[in-house]
Amino acid sequence: MNFLSQLYFKFRRMSKAVQLFLLLAGPGLIVMIADNDAGGITTYAATGAKYGYDLIWFLVLLLPVAYFVQEMTVRLGAITKHGHAEAIFSAFGPFWGWFSLIDLSVVNWLTLVTEFIGMTAALSIFHIPPILTLVVVIIIMSIIFLVGRYWTWEKITMAFCALNLVYIPAAFLVHPQVSDILNGFIPSLPGGFNNQLFFFLMANIGTTIAPWMIFFQQSAVVDKGTKKSEIIWGKADTFFGALFTVVVAIFIVIVTGTVLKGMDIESAAQAAQVLMTIHPAVGTLLAIGLFDAGFLGAICISLASSWAFGEVFGWAHSLNNRIREAPWFYIFYFLMIITAGMVLLIPGAPLVIITLFVQVIAVTLLPATLVFLIILLNNKEIMGEYTNTPLQNFVSYTIVTVIILLSTLYSLSAIFPNFFK
């Protein structure tokens, strides 16, 4: 009897902890899952098609990379109550502030165009015309944005995050060999270290951390009203988000690594189209997943820009504000999504060039954003007891150096395609 009551007590305590976590979770999970956007899905699909399960171990390494960078934004947001754009202006002056803000809005707008490309490509598999996809998506994005409060927005977005799990049943449907998958967790360099493999490793690193993620999560932490005492929950939220994103990435690799191994895949939509001919159910799930990825990316990216501008210009910029209370915040958001969507309707629009330049322009902002983050997290006057510890600094310096180096090389390979061939 005593044993049963103890068990019940433990269960109650656990369930309360889970309930509290679900209440406080949000920014970390959303930012990490939205990181698996249309571009990310393409990278994982192409990696699986090219190398099968051989690079799964590398995807596992991306978990600490994503966690340690994003965890810093939780602490910074909760302590300063400022978004990243405002923090840069305040700490480093107008030159770096304007540079970050303008670069962020350009790269976010271009990325938004690529998300719309992903969404329209995914639904065109089901013979839905791009114009209809664009109109419906913009309407749904507007409704989600206008529902009222941050909390409602967050929970609706988290429901869309759950849709990201479609890759798991897709992986089961293709009946992979479990022993082969387990072998993928053992580090190996398929075909030896060559330029092509290096390109794929860079692409996977490049898709793990994007500038908008840092701006988004810090602003979301502020808008949510995360307190100092809740930082631990913010960290847990970020960790589970990173875990979720890596698990999804692995399942995408399993799908394409099982069915499309040896193929050169240029986009996730192409992978879904090919899969529709081999295994229609899996192709359908991949297309749904791609649409959802583009949709989540679009929601978060457009919001990251609106928050950043609101912070700097002093506009009311919370999802808790109604349109009348924060007109510029909402105007900016709608301008972003409508103009980005309209680009796809322009006949002969340079979509390939946009996709190419988005990687390169993102790299102009990423190093500065990461360096500013580390400098701010090491400032005792700002962070107090939440300053980076020597161990956190060692890990974050290493990660940031690797990210800057690899993403720069990746952008070079985008500018000069023969650079690594």
Add this chain to the structure above:
Amino acid sequence: MFENIRDIIKERINPLFSREIGKLSAINRKYAKPSIKITRGVSIVLFLLRLYLIFLVILLAYKFFTLIQR
């Protein structure tokens, strides 16, 4: 009707935009002095970031013009 539209632009929209543009210089003034202490290490890092940016901008401009020339 057109006069009405012109009046609306003149009376409502123009001041709204000029107020927002005026904010730019206010923002510059507000953040003119960095709030953190710019140590030697920080200024070296910021200098290196500027060099890195100049390098990337040159590459981007080169790529942009070679794409246009094609």
